[in-house]
Amino acid sequence: MVSVLRQLRSGYPNRPAAFPQSVILCGVRDVRDYRIVLSNQDIVTGGSAFNIKAESLRLGNFSREDIHELFMQHTRETGQVFDESCFPVIWSATEGQPWLVNAIGREVTYKMRENRDRSVRITPEMIDRAIENIIYRRDTHIDILIDKLKEERVRRVIQPMLANSDNADDNLIPTDDIQYVEDMGLIKRERGKSIRISNNIYREIIPRELTWSTQEMMTQEPLWYMNPDNSINMEKLLLDFQQFFRQNADSWIGSFDYAEAGPQLLLQAFLQRVVNGGGYIDREYGLGRRRTDLLIRKPLTDGYGGPVQRIVLELKIRRGAMETVIAEGLEQTFAYMDLCGSVDEGHLIIFDRSGERTWDERIWHECRSFAGRDIMVWGM
Numbered sequence: 283m284v285s286v287l288r289q290l291r292s293g294y295p296n297r298p299a300a301f302p303q304s305v306i307l308c309g310v311r312d313v314r315d316y317r318i319v320l321s322n323q324d325i326v327t328g329g330s331a332f333n334i335k336a337e338s339l340r341l342g343n344f345s346r347e348d349i350h351e352l353f354m355q356h357t358r359e360t361g362q363v364f365d366e367s368c369f370p371v372i373w374s375a376t377e378g379q380p381w382l383v384n385a386i387g388r389e390v391t392y393k394m395r396e397n398r399d400r401s402v403r404i405t406p407e408m409i410d411r412a413i414e415n416i417i418y419r420r421d422t423h424i425d426i427l428i429d430k431l432k433e434e435r436v437r438r439v440i441q442p443m444l445a446n447s448d449n450a451d452d453n454l455i456p457t458d459d460i461q462y463v464e465d466m467g468l469i470k471r472e473r474g475k476s477i478r479i480s481n482n483i484y485r486e487i488i489p490r491e492l493t494w495s496t497q498e499m500m501t502q503e504p505l506w507y508m509n510p511d512n513s514i515n516m517e518k519l520l521l522d523f524q525q526f527f528r529q530n531a532d533s534w535i536g537s538f539d540y541a542e543a544g545p546q547l548l549l550q551a552f553l554q555r556v557v558n559g560g561g562y563i564d565r566e567y568g569l570g571r572r573r574t575d576l577l578i579r580k581p582l583t584d585g586y587g588g589p590v591q592r593i594v595l596e597l598k599i600r601r602g603a604m605e606t607v608i609a610e611g612l613e614q615t616f617a618y619m620d621l622c623g624s625v626d627e628g629h630l631i632i633f634d635r636s637g638e639r640t641w642d643e644r645i646w647h648e649c650r651s652f653a654g655r656d657i658m659v660w661g662m
Contacts, residue, residue: 343378493551
């Protein structure tokens, strides 16, 4: 790429007779993000090195109306109907990211063979399955995203978000790094709000892919934690995770590229290993939240439209007195349960990373009540 930029700079004085008047470069990075490392290890950035860019343009996302019109074009051409409740699901999953929107449409109407019958009405449950298929298959767009997570500039932005940091030092992220990750479409900045992951699919992909090899190395099988009605026995699962965490936390977390978010990532890897047997995890995390919210949705039947088990987990790092952390966590867990609606159970998981207490002191669980709801509290 640097060679191409040099050729463009060399030919610039010969415009328009012997060189193109204008050239469009289309890619993930802005020209300013390309760097030349000199022999003395000084770095010259793309703008000052080439001085050829007139303007940077970014392909905008679809609006809600654009998404609706795009899918209605399919309906007009084929007669296949989308349930109106599909569109809020598509929007929250993609927030209009063009590749993701089109990938969901193609997956749910063509790649899912049963839906090639145009008399089949597309439902939100089918959209959920299409999204899971895209993530699991790691299509090209997803694969590129995964590769970018390995870059140090990206890690400096994403790691504090995964760790839900409110530490001032963690939040002093270089402006160039934030701009770089935003240009890639990984994050969004909105006036008066903290930066956040751009959409729910990216929010799902990042922790899953950062722990993919960890999931593969785990020996736990989904059937170990299934009740006779096909629901997840969450108490059994978390008891097993406590023992797993006690035995493996130090070695496994130390191997993570995103070690500051290690406890949260390790639990999510454990959960994903089990939920991959047929279910979904919705995730909420970000700078300043001081917690990770997880909603596990486990269909109890194989078909669409059947009963669904819904479990809320709140993940927190202990900062300060335990009773203060529990009191704050119970309120936050209840609020998330109330937001999700029709939740079967709630769990508050508190990780103690201080190193000041023994494992026997850190590993415990008990049932607490808040606003009339029982919430299981787990120490790790």
